[in-house]
Amino acid sequence: MSRHMSRNAALAPILAGAGALALVLTGCAGGAGNAAAPTAFTYLINSENTMIPGQITALSEDQCKAENTALPLKVETVPQTNLDQKLQLLAGQNALPAMYAAGNAPALTKTLDESGNVVDFEVALAEIGALDDIEPAAISTIKSLYGGKFNVLPYQYxxxxxxxxxxxxxxxxxxxxxxxxxxxxxxxxxxxxxxxxxxxxxxxxxxxxxxxxxxxxxxxxxxxxxxxxxxxxxxxxxxxxxxxxxxxxxxxxxxxxxxxxxxxxxxxxxxxxxxxxxxxxxxxxxxxxxxxxxxxxxxxxxxxxxxxxxxxxxxxxxxxxxxNVGLPSTMSAKVYDDKVADWLGCIAENYGSAALKDQGTISGFKANSEVSGIDPLTQVVQTTISESTSSxxxxxxxxxxxxxxxxxxxxxxxxxxxxxxxxxxxxxxxxxxx
Incomplete structure (x- = not known):
C-alpha cells in the first residue's frame, strides 16, 4: 500500500475555493485532456535497457501490485537509434504512452514539453506528497540539463x-x-x-x-x-x-x-x-x-x-x-490521470530501495527502506548522493x-x-x- 495521497485527496483542500480552482486548472501537472484515458500503464523504453523495465515489472508484482491491478503495466521497446523518431511520430499522433524514455538529447524533451506532452514532476510529485522521495542532487542535475525544469525521472543516477x-x-x-x-x-x-x-x-x-x-x-x-x-x-x-x-x-x-x-x-x-x-x-x-x-x-x-x-x-x-541521469524517462501530461499518478507515487516511494536491493544500482530516488548486504563502495556512493543537495x-x-x-x-x-x-x-x- 502506498503511503502517498491520491491525487484527488491531495487536491481536495485546494478545490475548496474558486480562486484556488483556477490555479489548479492552469498549473496542474496533468495535460489538456485531449488524449484518451489510458487503459494500461504503458512504458516505452529503448530495447537496450533491460534493467529499468525489469525493476518496474518487479514492482508491479510486489509493492505496486494494487496500482498494476488498476492500470496494468505494459512494456514496449524500440531500438535507441529509432527512439527520437518514434517519440516524434507518437507525439504527432497524440499517442504518447503514460511513460516513455525521454529523447536522446534534452532538446527533444524540451520540444515535447512545449507541445504539452511532458509532466512537470515538481508539481505532480508535490500533489501526491512524493517530492521528498527524490534526491535533491538528482533534481539539481535534471534542472541543469533541462533548462531549469524537473521533467524527467532519475531511474539512473x-x-x-x-x-x-x-x-x-x-x-x-x-x-x-x-x-x-x-x-x-x-x-x-x-x-x-x-x-x-x-x-x-x-x-x-x-x-x-x-x-x-x-x-x-x-x-x-x-x-x-x-x-x-x-x-x-x-x-x-x-x-x-x-x-x-x-x-x-x-x-x-x-x-x-x-x-x-x-x-x-x-x-x-x-x-x-x-x-x-x-x-x-x-x-x-x-x-x-x-x-x-x-x-x-x-x-x-x-x-x-x-x-x-x-x-x-x-x-x-x-x-x-x-x-548525470543516463537516458531518463518521463510521463505524458496528456494521459496523466489519477491511476497514472498512483503509479508515479508508488515508483517514487519504492524504486530507490528496490533497485539497490535487487540490482545493486543507484538511482535518483531515495532508498526509503533499509537495504542490507550492499557492497561497501556502493554504500559510499549512495551516502554521498544522499548528503548532496546540488550537482x-x-x-x-x-x-x-x-x-x-x-x-x-x-x-x-x-x-x-x-x-x-x-x-x-x-x-x-x-x-x-x-
Whole structure:
C-alpha cells in the first residue's frame, strides 16, 4: 500500500475555493485532456535497457501490485537509434504512452514539453506528497540539463569523482588531497614510487575533458559552462584557458603515463584495477567492476572515492559532484490521470530501495527502506548522493554535437602537448560559435 495521497485527496483542500480552482486548472501537472484515458500503464523504453523495465515489472508484482491491478503495466521497446523518431511520430499522433524514455538529447524533451506532452514532476510529485522521495542532487542535475525544469525521472543516477588506491597512497606517504595543489603534490610523490598517478582513456577523450570541466566548476563556480552556453563567456577567455592548462600540466609532468592517446576505456580501467595506476577519474557506473573480485585485483576494500579537489581561491564547492541521469524517462501530461499518478507515487516511494536491493544500482530516488548486504563502495556512493543537495554537469553537457566531438578527439593532444591549452579551447569555441 502506498503511503502517498491520491491525487484527488491531495487536491481536495485546494478545490475548496474558486480562486484556488483556477490555479489548479492552469498549473496542474496533468495535460489538456485531449488524449484518451489510458487503459494500461504503458512504458516505452529503448530495447537496450533491460534493467529499468525489469525493476518496474518487479514492482508491479510486489509493492505496486494494487496500482498494476488498476492500470496494468505494459512494456514496449524500440531500438535507441529509432527512439527520437518514434517519440516524434507518437507525439504527432497524440499517442504518447503514460511513460516513455525521454529523447536522446534534452532538446527533444524540451520540444515535447512545449507541445504539452511532458509532466512537470515538481508539481505532480508535490500533489501526491512524493517530492521528498527524490534526491535533491538528482533534481539539481535534471534542472541543469533541462533548462531549469524537473521533467524527467532519475531511474539512473551517476556521480563522478576520483577513485584511488589506498595502499599506493600509503606507500607514497600522501593523504587524500583536498585542494588542487595537494593533488599535484600527491601525483609527484606517487610518480616517484614508480606507479602512474592517473589512469585515463585518451582514445575516448571524455575522461580527460571531464577534468577540464571539473577544474572550471571548482575555480569559476557551478555556472561556468552555463555562461559559455548563454554567450556570456567564451572558452578562450583567460580564466577558461587556465583550466585546460592545469590539466595539460598533469600530462606534461607525465602523470597520465605513456601513450595515453592510444589507451581505451577498458584498458584505463584495467590499469587501475590491477594496481598500475593510483587514481582513476570515473563515474559511479564503474561500481560493477570495482565490486567484481575477478576484475578488481587490488580488492574493493583497497579502493577509496574522493571528490575532485577544490581550486584555491575558487568559487566552486568541493561538495558539488558532476552527475548525470543516463537516458531518463518521463510521463505524458496528456494521459496523466489519477491511476497514472498512483503509479508515479508508488515508483517514487519504492524504486530507490528496490533497485539497490535487487540490482545493486543507484538511482535518483531515495532508498526509503533499509537495504542490507550492499557492497561497501556502493554504500559510499549512495551516502554521498544522499548528503548532496546540488550537482554540476560535465564539460560537454551543454555543447553541440560538433563541439563535443572536437573536444573529445583533441583531449589526448592537449595532455600530450601536441596542442596548447589555448589552441584546444579555441578549436572547441569555434564549433560553439558556428
Amino acid at each position: 551517476n556521480i563522478e569523482g576520483i577513485w584511488y588506491n589506498k595502499q599506493v597512497f600509503a606507500d607514497a606517504g600522501v593523504d587524500v588531497p583536498a585542494t588542487w595543489s595537494e593533488l599535484v603534490a600527491a601525483s609527484a610523490a606517487i610518480a616517484k614510487t614508480g606507479v602512474t598517478p592517473f589512469s585515463a582513456s585518451g582514445e575516448q577523450g571524455w575522461p580527460l575533458t571531464r577534468l577540464v570541466g571539473d577544474y572550471l566548476f571548482r575555480d569559476l563556480g557551478a555556472d561556468a559552462l552555463q555562461k559559455v552556453a548563454d554567450g556570456d563567456a567564451k572558452l578562450t577567455d583567460p580564466e577558461y584557458v587556465a583550466a585546460a592548462q592545469a590539466i595539460a600540466d598533469l600530462g606534461t609532468a607525465g602523470y597520465f603515463g605513456q601513450g595515453v592517446g592510444s589507451i581505451d576505456y577498458d584498458t584505463a580501467a584495467s590499469q587501475f584495477l590491477n594496481g598500475k595506476a593510483a587514481m582513476f577519474y570515473m563515474g559511479s557506473w564503474i561500481l560493477e567492476s570495482m565490486n567484481d573480485p575477478e576484475r578488481n585485483k587490488i580488492g574493493a576494500d583497497n579502493v577509496g572515492f574522493m571528490p575532485f579537489p577544490a581550486v584555491e581561491g575558487g568559487k566552486g564547492s568541493i561538495d558539488e559532484y558532476p552527475a 554540476v554537469l560535465w564539460f560537454e553537457a551543454l555543447f553541440s554535437t560538433k563541439a563535443t566531438t572536437t573536444s573529445q578527439t583533441n583531449a589526448a593532444q592537449l595532455v600530450s602537448g601536441a596542442i596548447s591549452a589555448e589552441e584546444f579551447m579555441k578549436l572547441v569555441q569555434a564549433d560553439l560559435d558556428s
